[in-house]
Amino acid sequence: MKSERILAQNGFAQSEIMLDLYDLKKVYPTPKGDYVVLEHLNLQVKKEEFITIIGHSGCGKTTMLSMIAGLNPISGGGISVLGNSIKGPGPDRGVIFQSPSLMPWMTALDNVMLGVNRVFSHATKKQKEDICKYYLHKVGLEGAFNKRAAELSQGMQQRVGIARAFAIKPKVLLLDEPFGMLDSLTRGELQDVLIEIWNKEKITAVMITHDVDEAIFLADRVVMMTSGPNAKIGDMLTIDFERPRTRKAVIEHDDYYKYRKYLIDFLEH
Amino acid sequence: MSDKLIKITRFVGLGFFEPVIRLSRGEESKKNTILILKKIVAPLASILLFLGVWQAGSQALYNIEADSRIEKAFNGQGQAAAAEMRICIESGDVSCQPNTLPSPAQVYGAFKTLLKDHKVINADKKRFKEKTAILNKQRTSEGKNPIVYTGRPSFVDQIITSIKTVFAGFLLAIFIAVPIGVVIGLSSTLRSSFNWLIQILKPVSPVVWLLLVFMVVKTLTKDSNTDSSFIISFVSVGLCAMWATVVNTAMGVSTVDKDFINVAKVLKLSAFQKVFKVILPSSLPLIFTGLRITFSVAWMVLIAIELLAQSPGLGSFVWEEFQNGANDSNSKIIVAMFVIGIIGFLLDRLMLIIQTFVSFSKNEGI
Ligand SMILES: Nc1ncnc2c1ncn2[C@@H]1O[C@H](COP(=O)(O)OP(=O)(O)OP(=O)(O)O)[C@@H](O)[C@H]1O
Numbered sequence: 001m002k003s004e005r006i007l008a009q010n011g012f013a014q015s016e017i018m019l020d021l022y023d024l025k026k027v028y029p030t031p032k033g034d035y036v037v038l039e040h041l042n043l044q045v046k047k048e049e050f051i052t053i054i055g056h057s058g059c060g061k062t063t064m065l066s067m068i069a070g071l072n073p074i075s076g077g078g079i080s081v082l083g084n085s086i087k088g089p090g091p092d093r094g095v096i097f098q099s100p101s102l103m104p105w106m107t108a109l110d111n112v113m114l115g116v117n118r119v120f121s122h123a124t125k126k127q128k129e130d131i132c133k134y135y136l137h138k139v140g141l142e143g144a145f146n147k148r149a150a151e152l153s154q155g156m157q158q159r160v161g162i163a164r165a166f167a168i169k170p171k172v173l174l175l176d177e178p179f180g181m182l183d184s185l186t187r188g189e190l191q192d193v194l195i196e197i198w199n200k201e202k203i204t205a206v207m208i209t210h211d212v213d214e215a216i217f218l219a220d221r222v223v224m225m226t227s228g229p230n231a232k233i234g235d236m237l238t239i240d241f242e243r244p245r246t247r248k249a250v251i252e253h254d255d256y257y258k259y260r261k262y263l264i265d266f267l268e269h
Numbered sequence: 270m271s272d273k274l275i276k277i278t279r280f281v282g283l284g285f286f287e288p289v290i291r292l293s294r295g296e297e298s299k300k301n302t303i304l305i306l307k308k309i310v311a312p313l314a315s316i317l318l319f320l321g322v323w324q325a326g327s328q329a330l331y332n333i334e335a336d337s338r339i340e341k342a343f344n345g346q347g348q349a350a351a352a353e354m355r356i357c358i359e360s361g362d363v364s365c366q367p368n369t370l371p372s373p374a375q376v377y378g379a380f381k382t383l384l385k386d387h388k389v390i391n392a393d394k395k396r397f398k399e400k401t402a403i404l405n406k407q408r409t410s411e412g413k414n415p416i417v418y419t420g421r422p423s424f425v426d427q428i429i430t431s432i433k434t435v436f437a438g439f440l441l442a443i444f445i446a447v448p449i450g451v452v453i454g455l456s457s458t459l460r461s462s463f464n465w466l467i468q469i470l471k472p473v474s475p476v477v478w479l480l481l482v483f484m485v486v487k488t489l490t491k492d493s494n495t496d497s498s499f500i501i502s503f504v505s506v507g508l509c510a511m512w513a514t515v516v517n518t519a520m521g522v523s524t525v526d527k528d529f530i531n532v533a534k535v536l537k538l539s540a541f542q543k544v545f546k547v548i549l550p551s552s553l554p555l556i557f558t559g560l561r562i563t564f565s566v567a568w569m570v571l572i573a574i575e576l577l578a579q580s581p582g583l584g585s586f587v588w589e590e591f592q593n594g595a596n597d598s599n600s601k602i603i604v605a606m607f608v609i610g611i612i613g614f615l616l617d618r619l620m621l622i623i624q625t626f627v628s629f630s631k632n633e634g635i
Pocket residue numbers: 028029030035037055056057058059060061062063064228
């Protein structure tokens with residue numbers, strides 16, 4: 001099973017590729033000399049693909065994601081979106097952070113509007129408001145448009161975070177353990193919310209998670225990173241469940257425990 | 270209904286009143302009785318204790334002063350003069366009363382005198398206004414300055430002048446300190462280049478600020494005949510008190526949550542939007558902490574500055590009474606002291622209310 005699940009590194013046609021990390025390197029200077037977090041990291045993500053990334057704590061997952069987001073400078077190699085090298089952050093790459101990072105003094109609507117205003121600057125006020133309301137509705141917050149973010153629960157705040165990211169229609173969506181801080185019940189709800197919107201929009205997504213079940217449930221492909229230093233992609237696993245998926249169907253599928261065991265074996269290795 | 274009442278009392282800082290409301294509704298009578306004892310009865314007892322110590326202290330000082338007067342008379346003019354002095358003091362004659370720390374009753378008396386005085390002056394002002402109304406109308410139509418009341422200001426007038434001055438100084442401080450703080454906070458280069466200046470200017474005493482402002486304003490207003498004492502005092506107050514706001518604003522702006530900055534970066538907000546939609550709102554709590562300090566410093570130095578600048582207000586009231594040395598001068602000074610303290614406290618409460626109003630977190634407010 002192993003060999004057939006692993007995709008060849010450069011197995012995609014150029015026209016299929018949305019996001020390309022080639023020979024990526026990251027070095028943090030420390031008082032004790034340079035610390036090479038990532039080296040020779042190659043990863044390609046297809047259009048409309050949802051990948052999840054797992055790996056040991058401290059291996060450099062956040063570092064990699066923040067480099068894709070443009071928030072962290074690249075030490076070597078490169079990152080391109082649709083063939084264009086990225087230069088700094090930009091709204092073509094939406095980010096859902098681990099903490100919701102909403103402006104607590106703004107309403108839910110205004111938080112979503114912040115990005116929409118920026119990206120759809122030529123739309124009328126009504127159109128922009130409709131976009132915000134559409135996505136807030138999609139994440140199940142129709143009653144809370146005008147609540148200030150500080151008054152929302154963690155789970156509701158992260159819903160707004162999801163709406164904010166989708167509303168600017170990015171080419172790539174980056175998620176760094178977005179549900180890590182939530183209790184398991186809320187986490188399940190938000191996974192459903194996320195995957196439901198995603199099924200509609202099919203935005204190329206890269207999501208870091210520590211939760212193996214979450215990784216399988218959401219992804220077309222699970223990417224495993226080796227432990228640092230000099231971390232790179234260690235292995236990949238294609239998840240062949242058809243979409244749209246339901247949690248029940250996924251768990252009852254014959255391959256589910258095979259996938260699960262494969263990932264856990266990698267992590268425990 | 271009374272839940273709302275409780276909320277309001279808490280909001281304006283009268284939270285200690287809450288158990289009374291709760292008890293009157295019959296809620297948890299034991300717990301609320303203890304709370305009342307703790308939050309209302311105990312403070313009241315402390316006020317009584319304070320008055321008692323004050324009374325005893327002033328009595329003791331009075332006795333010392335009286336004895337020394339009698340002794341002085343004895344040493345200077347002999348037995349008969351000493352006896353005469355004793356009789357004079359005991360008779361309560363104003364001409365020979367020992368002049369020392371006044372008792373609570375005397376201070377209360379002075380307070381009433383000041384209020385009466387205010388009423389008299391007010392009536393006088395009103396009469397003056399009626400008398401000159403027609404004349405002034407005529408003068409303005411001729412393009413001349415109207416005749417204004419030049420009589421002595423009352424105690425209440427002095428208070429109002431002081432409050433006006435402190436607000437003017439505070440506004441000046443806001444308009445100077447907040448922009449400076451924001452600019453310095455945004456740029457670490459500016460922050461390190463101007464840090465020395467801020468650190469040096471921050472501890473400069475109000476007296477020096479006053480002299481500095483005096484030099485500048487005197488030159489600038491040389492040929493105009495407007496009264497510059499108001500300008501001098503409020504500008505000095507503003508300059509002296511603004512540093513807490515500069516420092517706090519800079520700190521707030523420079524320590525905005527990294528997540529917010531990242532959001533602004535990912536959304537590629539314009540510099541203007543970044544400052545006004547993200548950085549300023551998130552540093553508002555710290556800015557307001559600074560403003561609150563600024564306000565209380567402003568009120569504190571105002572009295573000293575008025576006293577030195579001889580500009581009207583509570584400061585000069587205190588100074589004039591001190592120089593005056595009349596029989597009830599000391600009592601009036603103590604009245605002024607309480608008024609200054611209470612107004613300062615109320616102004617601080619006001620700032621606290623505004624602060625809790627603008628801060629966004631649910632449990633903010635110090
Ligand atoms: N700014 C920095 N300077 C120096 N070292 C850093 C910096 N940021 C991260 N590191 C180091 O780089 C390594 C990778 O960190 P990173 O946050 O990317 O890990 P991670 O895989 O996201 O971990 P986790 O799963 O716990 O979130 C860690 O060893 C960390 O200590």
